[in-house]
Structure formats: structure tokens, C-alpha cells
Amino acid sequence: MLVLDLAGLGFNIISNGEVVKIIKGCVAMTSAHYPARSHKMIIINVPTWFHMLFAIVKGLLNDAQKAKINVFKKSEVLNGLRQFIDDDNIPKEYGGSSPVPLGQMPNEQALRCCVMTRLDELGEALYVDDALTDRNGEPATTKTWEFSLKFNGQ
Numbered sequence: 001m002l003v004l005d006l007a008g009l010g011f012n013i014i015s016n017g018e019v020v021k022i023i024k025g026c027v028a029m030t031s032a033h034y035p036a037r038s039h040k041m042i043i044i045n046v047p048t049w050f051h052m053l054f055a056i057v058k059g060l061l062n063d064a065q066k067a068k069i070n071v072f073k074k075s076e077v078l079n080g081l082r083q084f085i086d087d088d089n090i091p092k093e094y095g096g097s098s099p100v101p102l103g104q105m106p107n108e109q110a111l112r113c114c115v116m117t118r119l120d121e122l123g124e125a126l127y128v129d130d131a132l133t134d135r136n137g138e139p140a141t142t143k144t145w146e147f148s149l150k151f152n153g154q
Contacts, residue, residue: 001084003102007045007074040084043071044094 046054054071061069072080078095089105090096098105 001040001042003042003044003081005044005102006047006050009047009050011047011049039068041069042080042084043069044077044080045074046071048073 043050050071058066058069070080070083078090081090081094081096085096087096089098091098091100091102094102100106
């Protein structure tokens with residue numbers, strides 16, 4: 001399951017296509033690297049304008065893809081998350097009881113580390129979409145991930 005928090009996302013980001021890249025990248029990465037876990041994508045804290053954009057994107061998806069995606073505005077986040085996640089696994093900042101921030105559960109970190117190590121051994125890139133690049137415009141790789149961990153103090 002992938003939870004994507006769009007809090008603070010401004011309408012101006014649409015003009016350069018970043019939202020579509022982000023959503024497309026999340027779907028591609030999850031399908032390629034976590035196929036057994038890609039049964040659900042939960043998009044939370046969506047801005048009011050997001051539903052208009054998503055209506056267009058949704059028209060391009062097949063029924064199986066549509067069934068995997070759930071979208072919740074700010075007032076629906078906790079109830080939406082509770083439909084798929086136990087309260088003790090929902091971070092406190094979203095109204096749950098887990099002290100662990102979103103994406104930082106030990107099993108998520110262990111899986112991420114395992115996947116990144118294996119990709120590095122195979123010389124494979126992290127993402128399957130050429131549009132997703134690091135800050136230098138190069139395709140994102142396991143080295144990008146290692147830098148990100150060091151940069152973020154993990």
C-alpha cells in the first residue's frame with residue numbers, strides 16, 4: 001500500500017506537469033518494485049482542485065488501476081486511512097496512534113533497504129520512468145537513494 005500525502009500542493013504545480021509525473025512515478029515504481037504491495041494507493045490531503053485533475057487522469061486508467069486508488073480530502077483523511085490501515089499503524093499526525101511517521105515503519109525501511117541493495121547489485125535504476133530524475137537531471141538510481149538517506153540523516 002502506498003500513501004501519498006499532497007498537503008501543501010499548490011495549483012501552480014500543474015503548469016509544469018509535476019503532479020502527473022509524481023502520480024505516474026509512484027504507480028510505476030510501486031508496480032515495478034513492490035508488485036505484491038501495490039494493491040492500493042491512498043492519496044490524502046488533496047487540494048480542492050485535485051478532483052478536477054484526477055477526473056481527467058482517472059479516465060485514462062483501466063478498471064483494475066482505478067480500483068487501486070482512493071482519494072481523500074483533509075476532512076476525510078483519518079476515516080479514509082482507517083478503511084485500509086489499523087489505527088495503531090496510522091501516524092499520530094494523521095489522527096492515529098502510531099508514533100512512527102508515515103513511511104518510516106521498521107518493516108517499510110527494511111523492505112526499502114532490501115530492494116535498494118538488490119537493485120544496486122543488479123546495476124538497475126530505481127525508477128522505471130525516464131521523467132523521474134535526481135536533482136542533477138540524471139535518472140534516479142540506488143546511489144541517489146543512498147545520498148538521500150545521508151542528506152536526511154537516516
